[in-house]
Amino acid sequence: SQQGEEDPQALSIQEGENATMNCSYKTSINNLQWYRQNSGRGLVHLILIRSNEREKHSGRLRVTLDTSKKSSSLLITASRAADTASYFCATVLGNNRLAFGKGNQVVVIP
């Protein structure tokens, strides 16, 4: 079963706008990871946020984590056409295996 669930499932924005997507999960976590997948390619790790962290930045990416609501958000600021991709959140199951959400497709229109 999928631990993470992204929302919204699909997002279309203009270049330069910000894109926000959310992920909810069901059980307690030690950390949550976000991955990007470009069309026809494998997943690429973007950022990991630990359960004792509330916010983390990496370049134009900002991730927040609310463990009380069991949710995380990924914000991409000043989006570019190259940000067009699917974005997945992933949490760790009890035996240290990753459980991925179903993905959130982002289309950035030039």
Added chain:
Amino acid sequence: NAGVTQTPKFQVLKTGQSMTLQCAQDMNHNSMYWYRQDPGMGLRLIYYSASEGTTDKGEVPNGYNVSRLNKREFSLRLESAAPSQTSVYFCASSPRTVNDQPQHFGDGTRLSIL
């Protein structure tokens, strides 16, 4: 630096045929994984290998077998392919199987079973 390499990139099989998907990583990682990705389903773990010499079932292991040939290579075998196994298969690796390790993915094998 190749990272995770999967072969072949595309394959079409007939129902009942067998096939082995190959995966190799050059990052000296201990742990390796096989996932399948289907539309609307996200990624589901088929099998994983925490370290050389060990393999364990994931979420959807039925119809598959794996071999951790050495530290670098982890293969996935379909003994008798079925149309339900039509999917995109991804291999991944991580330094070790602990919960703070990002996984590194190959670019996938697109498999169609007719």
